Amino acid sequence: MKVLLDLQYLNVATTGIKTYMVELAKATKDHPHPEIEWIFTHDPVKQAADSTFKSPSSKIQRLNYHLDYFRWKEFQLPDMVKKYKPDVLICPDFVSPAASLPCRRMTVLHDAFFWQMPQNYPRWWRKYFLNLIKKGLKENTEIITTTAYSKAALQEHLGEEHPIHVVYQSPKSLNASSDRGILERNKLEIRSYFFHLGTFDKRKNLPVLVHAFKAFLEKEGKDFKLVLAGGPGQSAQMNDFPIVDKLVSELGLQDKVILPGYVKDEEIVALYQHAFAYVFPSENEGFGIPVIEAMKFGVPVIHSDQAALIEISKGAGLVAKTGDVEDLAEKMILLSRDQALREDLIQKGLQQSKNFSPKKFIEAFQHLILNAAPGL
Incomplete structure (x- = not known):
């Protein structure tokens, strides 16, 4: 054949x-x-x-x-x-x-x-x-x-x-060695940042994530950061990068929200390895590759209640209401306060990722x- x-x-x-x-x-x-x-x-x-x-x-x-x-x-x-x-x-x-x-x-x-x-x-x-x-x-x-x-x-x-x-x-075979230089350049502490990887397409709901992160900081008072890695949306109509960039300034989060742009595989590995959690608030996905990538690295995942993400995570992720800033912030706070929950999600994620x-x-x-x- x-x-x-x-x-x-x-x-x-x-x-x-x-x-x-x-x-x-x-x-x-x-x-x-x-x-x-x-x-x-x-x-x-x-x-x-x-x-x-x-x-x-x-x-x-x-x-x-x-x-x-x-x-x-x-x-x-x-x-x-x-x-x-x-x-x-x-x-x-x-x-x-x-x-x-x-x-x-x-x-x-x-x-x-x-x-x-x-x-x-x-x-x-x-x-x-x-x-x-x-x-x-x-x-x-x-x-x-x-x-x-x-x-x-x-x-x-x-x-x-x-x-x-x-x-x-x-998911992507991320077998490259870890380049921790990206952490040092952006003053990122281990397990002290939320991570998102992908283009700034409108459907990714990244302005929602920025607002939720602001609410998280106000309620928790922790020295956390948010890393939004990836390039602009694929067209002018789809691109939310200018909106996110402006929002970060308006909310006074310039030192808290890191926008490194495209990152190399070695940097992706480092960012996954040392993240506190991966957050994926997308309103529509066909699959959701980063969810499985994060799980393979032993990173707990918070994702929206979009149907494809629920299908591939099968209970191994913490689910937030799509487009709901308050609910997403609450899930981020819950994960930061409940170590047992975090460990449970890590173990479930590692097991679920074996199916891909x-x-x-x-x-x-x-x-x-x-x-x-x-x-x-």
């Missing part, structure tokens, strides 16, 4: 899709199956390092990227299918070619945000991208998604024409590859 894995999008991916693609590619090599031959469209390391289209600074650069992406999906990728004659094509970035193909397709739709949250995307771009997605959902296509929550959301918007399978992914491994990730794909859905 030959499987062609499309890795072209790695040249611009910076968020959870990048982690998904990189970990899937690694898992195919680390956990091979005797009946499956994997073919990569690109070398994952080289493609991830390609900076040709990263951080475009002009409309022309963005247009050139979209033209390059369209050319790849609609012409070059179908040519590779003709060349290698795979039994299965996997596209892990929402879009499969519109052209007819002589093989099964597995298209990964990580979430239903494009349908659920139209206000967060430029209208023309959303219409264009949804058109690409729908044109690629044809023939022998199976949809792969990340949680039962995402599956239900996709079925609501796409119907049940194509089978939808849930495959729990593996590279081996289980690739085994789920192997099962689907070798066992076609009925009617395909």
Whole structure:
């Protein structure tokens, strides 16, 4: 059985899709199956390092990227299918070619945000991208998604024409050595800061977290800090970084809220290792990779009551009401006062995180590859 894995999008991916693609590619090599031959469209390391289209600074650069992406999906990728004659094509970035193909397709739709949250995307771009997605959902296509929550959301918007399978992914393999320099540069004390990692997309609810942290400080009077690591939102409409930055100043938290921007893997490891707790107040997630990452590091997690996060944490996280500043602050206070609760969450988190491994990730794909859905 030959499987062609499309890795072209790695040249611009910076968020959870990048982690998904990189970990899937690694898992195919680390956990091979005797009946499956994997073919990569690109070398994952080289493609991830390609900076040709990263951080475009002009409309022309963005247009050139979209033209390059369209050319790849609609012409070059179908040519590779003709060349290698795979039994299965996997596209892990929402879009499969519109052209007819002589093989099964597995298209990964990580979430239903494009349908659920139209206000967060430029209208023309959303219409264009949804058109690409729908044109690629044809023939022998199976949809792969990340949680039962995402599956239900996709079925609501796409119907049940194509089978939808849930495959729990593996979080990022953070095997780098720990760089504690980031703690020293930002005057962070061990177990004296709350941590959040990710882009400043509006759906992450980071202004809510900043307000909750302010309330925490006022009630507890402890010398804690809040670290919000990561880059700006993916578009002007989605980007909450300017709002968070302004809010931090307005609340007088410049010395308490740390905004280090993008951080290297070595710094991520250090930040996880020494955090008091990880806080994830997001209003909508398809999966929630950092929740599992934090649990693997033995860090207790506070997360919103969003359905996907409840699904993957399975009681191993402390749940706060989505968008409720007061409730989130209360959960942060509770965790700081109750050491027994903190230890219980750590142990539950370590156990729950074992359900999300590279081996289980690739085994789920192997099962689907070798066992076609009925009617395909």
